[in-house]
Amino acid sequence: MKREGVLYVISAPSGAGKTTICKMIKSHEPELRQSISYTTRAMRAGEEEGVDYHFVTRETFDRMVSEGAFAEWAEVHGNCYGTARATLEEARLAGADILLDIDFQGAAQLRISDVDGVFIFVLPPSLNELRKRLEGRNTESHDVIEQRMTNATEEIAHAAQFDYLVVNDVFDKAVEEVRAIMLAESVRTSRLMSDLPKEFSLK
Amino acid sequence: MKREGVLYVISAPSGAGKTTICKMIKSHEPELRQSISYTTRAMRAGEEEGVDYHFVTRETFDRMVSEGAFAEWAEVHGNCYGTARATLEEARLAGADILLDIDFQGAAQLRISDVDGVFIFVLPPSLNELRKRLEGRNTESHDVIEQRMTNATEEIAHAAQFDYLVVNDVFDKAVEEVRAIMLAESVRTSRLMSDLPKEFSLK
Numbered sequence A, B: 001m002k003r004e005g006v007l008y009v010i011s012a013p014s015g016a017g018k019t020t021i022c023k024m025i026k027s028h029e030p031e032l033r034q035s036i037s038y039t040t041r042a043m044r045a046g047e048e049e050g051v052d053y054h055f056v057t058r059e060t061f062d063r064m065v066s067e068g069a070f071a072e073w074a075e076v077h078g079n080c081y082g083t084a085r086a087t088l089e090e091a092r093l094a095g096a097d098i099l100l101d102i103d104f105q106g107a108a109q110l111r112i113s114d115v116d117g118v119f120i121f122v123l124p125p126s127l128n129e130l131r132k133r134l135e136g137r138n139t140e141s142h143d144v145i146e147q148r149m150t151n152a153t154e155e156i157a158h159a160a161q162f163d164y165l166v167v168n169d170v171f172d173k174a175v176e177e178v179r180a181i182m183l184a185e186s187v188r189t190s191r192l193m194s195d196l197p198k199e200f201s202l203k
Helices: A018-028 A058-066 A085-094 A104-112 A127-136 A142-157 A171-186 A189-195 B018-028 B058-066 B085-094 B104-112 B127-136 B142-157 B171-186 B189-195
Strands: A007-011 A070-076 A079-084 A098-101 A117-123 A164-167 B007-011 B070-076 B079-084 B098-101 B117-123 B164-167
Touching (some): A007 A104, A007 A171, A018 A098, A018 A171, A058 A079, A070 A085, A070 A104, A079 A085, A104 A117, A164 A171, A171 A189, A171 B171, B007 B018, B007 B085, B007 B104, B007 B171, B018 B098, B018 B171, B058 B079, B070 B104, B117 B171, B164 B171, B171 B189
Parallel strands (some): A007 A117, A117 A164, B007 B098, B007 B117
Antiparallel strands (some): A070 A079
């Protein structure tokens, strides 16, 4: 029996640096499989079906929702986005690891679904530092920043749902911690047992 | 509240390379606390009370056993060796991590005790390779090697009791995996929660 793929779910309040961390992880681990989401939004120039997203009609998306085809899904600004159970299941059986960069609500849905995953939450070093980072972007209005701070406080309050907490104070340290989590989980007994030489015949 | 120290228990069949791995880990992590065992054997030249061992009489040792003072203990060639619960508890409360390099029986005793630890088992890449390594030492008789191979097969069969399995095929990779386990466990939510800034007030 081959080792099964592991699903790593990584989430964070907006501004904590999750996306930058994930980009760095993916550059270190090129064999990580991308999870291609389903969406009802229109394809943009340069995008490709099955590469950027699976582009589907609202009708198809709604049918998939009613069939329980999504491990998590959400509607954002009138467009729907979802991660299909089949995508995750197929990767697991193929022995391919996935790093899923996802918002708090999506992670919470995955957590209560029957999907087996390793849940990582990225924290800012402090709320003050998070505010500084959001203001430093110079792209959001005062109201949007206040809303993000409110959301962040609420999300952080529920961080105990996650398996691991990575404080993104020093970027390289945060990346090292996420990579350590992935390496450690890959040698967890429950995952590795099926991949050991037969002669070891573990009970 | 300060983060509690973590107890790492590392075990392996004789010849798998556990002791060399532990030495390398300790050189990378000088802040790891040494667990000083109790023993009834006589102090040797150059040894120091409380540094190499706590040297006690057989009477004291037996009393400690009957009081349940040991998290694990064993009699080897007429001498007793034991790890006191108080040693582990004191390190935990002080926030000091311990790496306990211990035989299979000792690890099994710790596992069924109420001690909270991270259990790592080091495997040889194969039984053939283990035999080669034992024979390569040129220090043990044929009978001793056969006994070690029998023990190894039995111990490996029960490796599923451990949390992590590290296959010592490439030494540097095995060390990297043990270090990753230690870093990952240090940011496990259940351990880190008490060490986060108060303002995060996790529920």
